[in-house]
Amino acid sequence: xxxxxxxxxxxxxxxxxxxxxxxxxxxxxxxxxxxxxxxxxxxxxxxxxxxxxxxxxxxxxxxxxxxxxxxxxxxxxxxxxxxxxxxxxxxxxxxxxxxxxxxxxxxxxxxxxxxxxxxxxxxxxxxxxxxxxxxxxxxxxxxxxxxxxxxxxxxxxxxxxxxxxxxxxxxxxxxxxxxxxxxxxxxxxxxxxxxxxxxxxxxxxx
Amino acid sequence: xxxxxxxxxxxxxxxxxxxxxxxxxxxxxxxxxxxxxxxxxxxxxxxxxxxxxxxxxxxxxxxxxxxxxxxxxxxxxxxxxxxxxxxxxxxxxxxxxxxxxxxxxxxxxxxxxxxxxxxxxxxxxxxxxxxxxxxxxxxxxxxxxxxxxxxxxxxxxxxxxxxxxxxxxxxxxxxxxxxxxxxxxxxxxxxxxxxxxxxxxxxxxx
DNA sequence: CCTACCGATCGGTAGG
DNA sequence: CCTACCGATCGGTAGG
Numbered sequence: 361x362x363x364x365x366x367x368x369x370x371x372x373x374x375x376x377x378x379x380x381x382x383x384x385x386x387x388x389x390x391x392x393x394x395x396x397x398x399x400x401x402x403x404x405x406x407x408x409x410x411x412x413x414x415x416x417x418x419x420x421x422x423x424x425x426x427x428x429x430x431x432x433x434x435x436x437x438x439x440x441x442x443x444x445x446x447x448x449x450x451x452x453x454x455x456x457x458x459x460x461x462x463x464x465x466x467x468x469x470x471x472x473x474x475x476x477x478x479x480x481x482x483x484x485x486x487x488x489x490x491x492x493x494x495x496x497x498x499x500x501x502x503x504x505x506x507x508x509x510x511x512x513x514x515x516x517x518x519x520x521x522x523x524x525x526x527x528x529x530x531x532x533x534x535x536x537x538x539x540x541x542x543x544x545x546x547x548x549x550x551x552x553x554x555x556x557x558x559x560x561x562x563x564x565x566x
Numbered sequence: 567x568x569x570x571x572x573x574x575x576x577x578x579x580x581x582x583x584x585x586x587x588x589x590x591x592x593x594x595x596x597x598x599x600x601x602x603x604x605x606x607x608x609x610x611x612x613x614x615x616x617x618x619x620x621x622x623x624x625x626x627x628x629x630x631x632x633x634x635x636x637x638x639x640x641x642x643x644x645x646x647x648x649x650x651x652x653x654x655x656x657x658x659x660x661x662x663x664x665x666x667x668x669x670x671x672x673x674x675x676x677x678x679x680x681x682x683x684x685x686x687x688x689x690x691x692x693x694x695x696x697x698x699x700x701x702x703x704x705x706x707x708x709x710x711x712x713x714x715x716x717x718x719x720x721x722x723x724x725x726x727x728x729x730x731x732x733x734x735x736x737x738x739x740x741x742x743x744x745x746x747x748x749x750x751x752x753x754x755x756x757x758x759x760x761x762x763x764x765x766x767x768x769x770x771x772x
Numbered sequence: 773c774c775t776a777c778c779g780a781t782c783g784g785t786a787g788g
Numbered sequence: 789c790c791t792a793c794c795g796a797t798c799g800g801t802a803g804g
Contacts, residue, residue, distance in 0.1 A: 385591035386676065389783060401784080402789045410783065440756065466672065470592065494755070503755040506746035510738075513731065514724045514750055521723030532716075540712035544720055548754030549700070549709040550646065595799060607800080608773045616799065 368406045371396065373459075375413045380462040384414055384470045414467060415475055421457060421464035422482045428453045429489050439497030440546065446493060447519060447545070448538035454522050455534040461523045487512055515545050574612045577602065579665075581619045586668040590620055590676045620673060621681055627663060627670035628688045634659045635695050645703030646752065652699060653725060653751070654744035660728050661740040667729045693718055721751050 365373065374395050378387040389410055393400040407413055428449035433442055454461045468479050490512040497503035505511035519541060526537070571579065580601050584593040595616055599606040613619055634655035639648055660667045674685050696718040703709035711717035725747060732743070 381675075383589060383591055383675070385589055388781075390781080399790060401786095401791080401793095404784065405789065443755070469587075469589065497755070501757060504757050505755055506749060507738075510746060511750060511755060513727055514747065515755075517727030518720045518724045521719055521726075525719065532713075540716060541720065543712060544717060544751075544754070546754045546756045547759055548750070548752045549649075549703070549711055549717060549721075550752045551707060551710050553753055553759060594797075596797085605774060607775080607777095607802095610800065611773065 371403060371406055372413055372416060376417055376459045376463055379414065379417070379467050380459045384463070384467040411470070411472065414463070414470060417460050417463050418468050418471060418479055419475075419482075421453075421460050422479070422486070424453050424457065425450065425486055426482075429486070433489070433493075439493055439500065439502045443490075443493050443497065443546070444538075444542045446490060447515070447542050448535065450516075450519050451522060451538040451541065452534050454519065455526050455528075455537065458523050458526060461520075465520055465523070487516065490516060518545060577609060577612055578619055578622060582623055582665045582669055585620065585623070585673055586665045590669075590673040617676070617678065620669070620676060623666050623669050624674050624677060624685055625681075625688075627659075627666050628685070628692070630659050630663065631656065631692055632688075635692070639695070639699075645699055645706065645708045649696075649699045649703065649752070650744075650748045652696060653721070653748050654741065656722075656725050657728060657744040657747065658740050660725065661732050661734075661743065664729050664732060671726055671729070693722060696722060724751060 371392070375387070375392050378391055378395060382391070389400045389403055393403055396403070429446050432445040432449035435445065436442070437445075468476070468483075471479055491508050494503060494505060494508045494511050494515075498505060498508065503511075522537060522541075526534075532540070577598070581593070581598050584597055584601060588597070595606045595609055599609055602609070635652050638651035638655035641651065642648070643651075674682070674689075677685055697714050700709060700711060700714045700717050700721075704711060704714065709717075728743060728747075732740075738746070
């Protein structure tokens with residue numbers, strides 16, 4: 361399980377942990393060097409700049425999320441099935457890359473242009489994948505939501521909190537977390553559907 | 567509506583906007599001074615330190631959230647009623663203090679002890695208010711959740727994303743946002759309750 | 773609220 | 789991977 365890491369990978373991994381806990385800006389190259397047991401200047405034999413580390417982490421995570429949702433959607437099925445698999449895939453990536461996910465979610469704003477724009481475009485594309493599944497579900501009557509974009513963002517934000525409390529040694533496995541999140545988001549807390557929304561009950565009139 | 571602000575309030579408000587967009591660490595006192603149209607040294611006639619600004623924002627927002635949930639729970643009612651009112655109260659505070667909420671939610675880790683500990687204790691106490699409502703609802707059969715703590719955090723994280731996209735001039739009012747969030751979180755996306763609940767009733771025994 | 777300035781620290785480079 | 793060092797900038801103070 362413990363792969364031998366190249367120095368560059370060590371730098372990236374250590375920096376990721378520091379970026380998560382202290383934030384990108386508050387982490388100095390000397391902090392990073394100390395954590396690695398070398399001098400600050402030595403880091404530059406392996407990387408070009410502090411921001412390069414951030415870039416690598418952000419875009420590697422973007423790729424991971426896309427690969428995961430691609431695999432999740434490949435099997436097809438109902439909108440419910442696809443959403444549940446997309447949620448599970450997202451949670452798998454989050455829990456398997458806890459530190460890097462935190463950096464991806466919170467430190468991206470320290471990217472400079474043009475990569476910042478690229479990052480934001482990728483994120484929107486990823487969110488669109490969730491919007492599409494929800495849209496399909498609304499169209500065929502599986503789902504009822506106030507607004508597709510709103511629903512997609514609410515779901516993703518519910519998932520994205522996971523990295524703040526997830527511990528590999530905790531009592532819930534990533535698969536169980538995903539199942540519980542799916543349950544909460546698809547079925548809600550209430551034991552019965554309420555006549556809450558006459559406002560948009562015209563949507564679910566069957 | 568536009569109250570006359572004291573210089574100290576101006577400093578705090580301008581700093582809050584900068585902390586939100588650039589982050590606390592990446593915002594320099596010279597950035598702040600430039601935004602205010604004065605010299606950096608002049609700021610210190612009004613505040614003691616950069617961190618004092620962060621402290622004031624974080625603890626003011628904590629107070630706002632508590633006052634809001636106090637008012638929301640005062641009316642009593644079913645767990646469903648109380649949860650819906652707590653959600654609406656939380657969203658009101660978030661949308662009414664967009665920048666300060668972002669700082670409260672994301673920049674608190676730059677507080678130093680002992681205030682950091684105080685902050686974390688307050689946040690846990692606030693989350694406990696939601697856990698209590700959920701627990702009451704589970705007990706009397708209104709709600710079914712995999713885990714009360716898990717449910718409270720998922721709900722709060724769903725709400726807390728609001729500040730990233732809310733715009734006062736947007737098409738949804740804070741009250742509508744709250745209603746839509748309540749609808750999604752209480753009833754879920756699915757048009758019918760699935761037989762999923764049986765799936766995790768065994769998970770609880772693990 | 774300003775000028776003048778402080779010691780500390782920042783990201784990064786030169787040269788080995 | 790190190791020593792030695794750079795110019796820039798940091799949060800903050802003295803004194804008016």
